[in-house]
Amino acid sequence: GGELDFCSAEQVASGSQSKKPTAPAPAAAANDDLDESHAEKDDRPAGDELKKFVWGTSTVERWQSFFVPKRYHGRLIGRGGSTLKSIEASASVRVQVPPRDAPGDAPVRVLGTPAEWERAQDAMEAVLGFAPQPAPATAASEATASSADGKSAAAAAAGAPLSETLSLYVPHSCFRELIGTRGATVRAMEARAAVKISIPRRGAESKAIVVRGATAAALRAATREIEEVLGFAPSTTPITARLVAIDAKHFGQLIGEGGATLRRLEDESECNIVIPHRAAAEQRVLLEGNEAAIERASAAIDTLLGAGAV
Numbered sequence: 001g002g003e004l005d006f007c008s009a010e011q012v013a014s015g016s017q018s019k020k021p022t023a024p025a026p027a028a029a030a031n032d033d034l035d036e037s038h039a040e041k042d043d044r045p046a047g048d049e050l051k052k053f054v055w056g057t058s059t060v061e062r063w064q065s066f067f068v069p070k071r072y073h074g075r076l077i078g079r080g081g082s083t084l085k086s087i088e089a090s091a092s093v094r095v096q097v098p099p100r101d102a103p104g105d106a107p108v109r110v111l112g113t114p115a116e117w118e119r120a121q122d123a124m125e126a127v128l129g130f131a132p133q134p135a136p137a138t139a140a141s142e143a144t145a146s147s148a149d150g151k152s153a154a155a156a157a158a159g160a161p162l163s164e165t166l167s168l169y170v171p172h173s174c175f176r177e178l179i180g181t182r183g184a185t186v187r188a189m190e191a192r193a194a195v196k197i198s199i200p201r202r203g204a205e206s207k208a209i210v211v212r213g214a215t216a217a218a219l220r221a222a223t224r225e226i227e228e229v230l231g232f233a234p235s236t237t238p239i240t241a242r243l244v245a246i247d248a249k250h251f252g253q254l255i256g257e258g259g260a261t262l263r264r265l266e267d268e269s270e271c272n273i274v275i276p277h278r279a280a281a282e283q284r285v286l287l288e289g290n291e292a293a294i295e296r297a298s299a300a301i302d303t304l305l306g307a308g309a310v
Contacts, residue, residue, distance in 0.1 A: 064117050065107035066132040068124070073097050074267040076108065076127060079259055080177070081231030083127055091119035096224060099233045100270065108132065162196055162212040166219045168226065168234040169208055171241070171272045171288035175199055178209070178229055185229060193221035207238065232272070235290050242294050243284040250305050251275050254285070261304070271297035 068076060077084045077097055088095050093112035110120045117134075125131040170178070178199060179186050186197050195213035200206055211222045227233045246254070254275060255262045266273050271289035276282055285301075287294045 061111060061113055061116075063109050063111050064114075064134060065109050066121065066124070066134055068097075068108045068128065068132045070098075070102075070106075072128050073108075074263050076124065077231040078127075079231065079263065081229060084228065084231065087120060087123040087127070090123050091116050093117070093120045095120065096228065099224065099227055101233075162214055164213050164216055164219050166211045166213075166223070166236075167208040168211060168223065168236060169239045169290075170226070170230060170234045171239065172207065173274070173288070174230055174272075178226065189222065189225040189229070193225050194218050195222040197222060197226075209234065232266070232270070235270075235293075237290045239288060239290050240294065242287045242298075243282070244287060244298065244301075246285050246301070246305070248278070248283060253305065254301065265297060265300050265304070269293055269297035269300055273297055273301075 075083070076087075078086070084095055084097065087093075091110075091112065093110050093116045095111075096109040098106035098108070108124075110117055112120065121131055177185070178189075178197075180188075186199060189195075190197050193213070195211050195218050198210040198212075200208070209226070211219055213219045213222065223234060253261070254265070254273075256264075262273060262275065265271075269289070271287055271293035274286035274288070276285070287297050289297065
């Protein structure tokens with residue numbers, strides 16, 4: 001019933017220099033010895049098996065889950081995915097934030113080595129104000145999931161028929177970001193998820209992004225890829241656009257400090273909200289999403305600014 005005795009990295013290091021004989025430590029589940037330099041922000045005791053598994057000396061790249069409460073996911077992603085991209089670039093990792101409809105305890109997943117996870121943990125701490133802790137569901141479950149993803153991708157790459165189809169919808173203004181320079185972004189998504197992604201050309205009658213894959217799992221992987229690029233989940237129902245006239249004096253209030261209010265409005269309504277620049281010819285606010293999302297955004301703006309503002 002007593003409190004756990006947590007050790008700092010310095011205490012662990014000094015203890016390892018003792019000449020007093022000690023019993024051999026049990027082997028970590030799928031890694032080797034604890035690398036203390038990477039474990040300074042892990043709150044678990046030094047001998048914890050998960051701690052050794054996560055922060056071992058292995059240089060093999062694999063997925064690791066971290067606890068980040070769902071209410072912080074929007075902050076982690078940032079406007080248009082900018083914060084997430086910055087974390088990935090600074091830590092040389094790939095980060096997956098759970099989609100909106102995932103369970104509240106779904107972890108954030110990071111692909112890299114233990115040294116890269118530490119850099120990603122530092123980068124997330126700088127954004128969130130706290131260091132996210134490694135999630136328990138790490139060892140066999142993460143390895144198995146990663147292996148299964150790899151097998152399905154390999155099967156599709158080997159020529160399995162792309163019999164599964166999914167139509168997704170995002171604001172037309174996001175198409176260029178999905179395509180990337182000379183198609184680099186969409187090709188990378190196709191390769192990672194083992195799918196074919198068709199993005200409508202300008203003037204095309206259909207506005208749906210069509211994803212074709214060999215399995216339903218491949219379609220889900222492609223949906224996550226699109227969400228990671230854009231910073232929000234694509235809709236499975238057609239979206240529309242609505243321009244609303246709002247006095248420019250309210251734009252600052254809509255945006256909020258550091259864009260916090262705008263991010264909250266978008267997260268809560270699941271609607272893309274574009275505030276025009278002062279020099280833009282069009283000074284109306286653009287709402288993009290399905291009809292329900294647009295109505296939620298419009299009502300939220302009305303509540304924020306006062307009845308009749310939208």
